[in-house]
Amino acid sequence: MELLKTLFDYVDSLTWGWSLVPILVVFGVFITIMSGFVQFEFFGRMFRVLLPKYQNKSPSSLSAREALLVSVGGRVGSGxxxxxxxxxxxxxxxxxxxxWCIALVGMATSLVECTLAQLYKRTDGDNSFRGGPAAYIRHGLGQNYNWLAIVYAVCLLAxxxxxxxxxxxxxxxxxxxDSLGIxxxxxxxxxxxITGFVIFGGIKRIAKASDVVVPVMALGYLALALVVILMNVQEIPSLIVSIVSNAFGFEEAVAxxxxxxxxxxxxxGLFSNEAGLGSxxxxxxxxxxxHPVSQGITQSLSVFIDTILICSCTAFIILLGDVYVPGAAAVDGVVLTQQSLVSHLGQWSSYALTFAILLFAFSSIIYNVYLGESALxxxxxxxxxxxxxxxxILGIIFLGATAPEATSVFFFSDPVMGILALVNLVAILMLFPTAMRVVNDYRKQLKSGIEKPIFDPAKFSDLDLDHEAWNPERWKNN
Known part of the structure; x- marks a missing residue:
């Protein structure tokens, strides 16, 4: 066991320790520039997914909004x-x-990887689809890279x-x-x-659960933060100045x-919004x-919600309070957020935060289960x-809940996620020209006056696509 821990610690140091974060940043900047700042170009269109008129009307398929909520539920967690x-x-x-900066860059990375996932998706039953990096490695790069798809899938599952x-x-x-004594x-x-009931219904039941849980948890937490901001609105300008000053070293708050x-x-930011990690x-x-790009745009919104909105809520709650002391000894993250919220709103808010943590963690669990199923x-x-x-998986959830020391068995999680991310980034880099062909097709249709661009697989006959997944008959009732 010690040998394995040493090995995975070494993998972790090679990935998250020094290489992966800079690679993700550089790659995100590269995609942003080479795509013509695509995340800003389509920023206004991101929010259309929330409107009923832009949803597909097939009751047996997942809509873009449902996929968005599942994704937000996974990205937004206790972290x-x-x-x-x-x-x-x-x-x-x-x-x-x-x-904030890495979120804006990550929006472009997420748009590209999710566009590729849509492009190379496969039918999985009646109006159901499955795909992701394993699919775009296998069908985008070719069968010679099947081994790389397996490496990705094993890491995703683990x-x-x-x-x-x-x-x-x-x-x-x-x-x-800690909060309720249960x-x-x-x-x-x-x-x-509860998890078993949801996951045995497949992706459609997971989506329905997320459709309820995610808006409640996100809007509820945003409401708490908004109250805090309004109570301290006069301090917001000086807080923004402090954030920027500290960011560029004009003021040193910590060693x-x-x-x-x-x-x-x-x-x-990268851990939170998962842009480029391949999940x-x-x-x-x-x-x-x-069109594949429409879901890529939707997933950019997921990054925006996760980091620019939810993470900023936590930051404002902490920085507008008097609990956080720059340079002081480290305090457990949940405790610092909880104490800061209590300092603003009173003791009742600690229970509200506990409820938010429960929803955040549950939405992440059902998201993680689906990722495990996709990997398998x-x-x-x-x-x-x-x-x-x-x-x-249900046994692991119960074990993790009842025997916290058992989580030490899963010390390999972060290192294999590092490998996962590197594999995904290699695939995206190799398929980036293909992704840009699809993005440019979307742009061309918009410029010609088409409000909702439709993907025609015949224009991409050189690609290994599932033509049934892109059958135009699917759009007749939309």
Missing amino acids: NIAGVAVAITLGGPGAVFWM AFGLGFNAFQGNTVAGAVQ SRPITGALLTL GGMGAAIAQGLRR APNVAATALVE AAITKSKPALLVLRVI
Whole structure:
């Protein structure tokens, strides 16, 4: 076991330790520039997915909005509450600025990877689809790269399907025990039962659950933060100045100054919004949309919601309060956010935050389960194997909730996620010209006056596409 831990610690240092964050940043900037700042070009169109008139009308398919909510539910987790607090503690207020920057860059990366996921998606039953990096590696790069698709799928299954679900179960049970005094076994059993009910209904039931949970958790947390901001509105200008000043080292809030702010802000932003990590494209591929780019645009909005909105809420709650002291000894992230919220709104708000953490963690669990299923589907189509995986995941969730020390078994999660991200970035880089062909097709239709561009696979006959997935008959009732 010690040998394995040493090996994975080495992998972690090679990926997250020094190489992966700079690569993700450089690659995001490259995509932003080479795509003509596509995330800003289509920024206004991102919000159309929230309007009923822009949804597909097929009851048996996932709409772009449903896929968005599943994705937001996965991206937005306890890290948006605890992780941002840790970033501010270690990097100072300036970390928030760099978190914003990486989100804006990540919006372009997410648009490209999710466009590719849609482009190379495969039909999976009646009006259902499955896809993601494994699919665009296999069908975009060719069968010679099938081994790379398997490496990606194994890493996705290990990190998201298994490891992170144990940690999320632990987060939920710990929060309930600390705030409400309910024992871990009771919480673990209830969480396992609810999760089982959702995941055994497949992606459609996961989407329906997210359709309820995500708006409640996101709007509820935004409302809490908005109250805090309005109570301290006169301090907002000076706070923005402080964030920018700390970001560029004009004011040093913590040891390390500007370097600490950049490192913590970029790392937290990337961990939170997952742009480029290769997880969100699996969900993006499930939606029934007229054009691959339309779902890419939708997933850019997911990054915006996660980091620019939700993470900023946590940052403002902390920085507008009097609990956080720059340069002071590190405090547990959840505790710092909770104490800051209480200082603004009173003790009742700690229970509201606990409820938010529960929703954040649950939405992440059902998202992670689907990613695990997508990974397994890329390895084998065996239905018994899928059933076994679901049972194993439920067992892991219960184990993580009831025996927090058991999460130490999943020490490999972060390192394999690093490998996952590197594999995905290599694939995106190799397929970037293809992605831009599709983006330019979308642009051309918009310029010709077409309000809702429709993808014609005949224009891309040289690509290994699933023509049934892009059958024009699907749009007749839309």
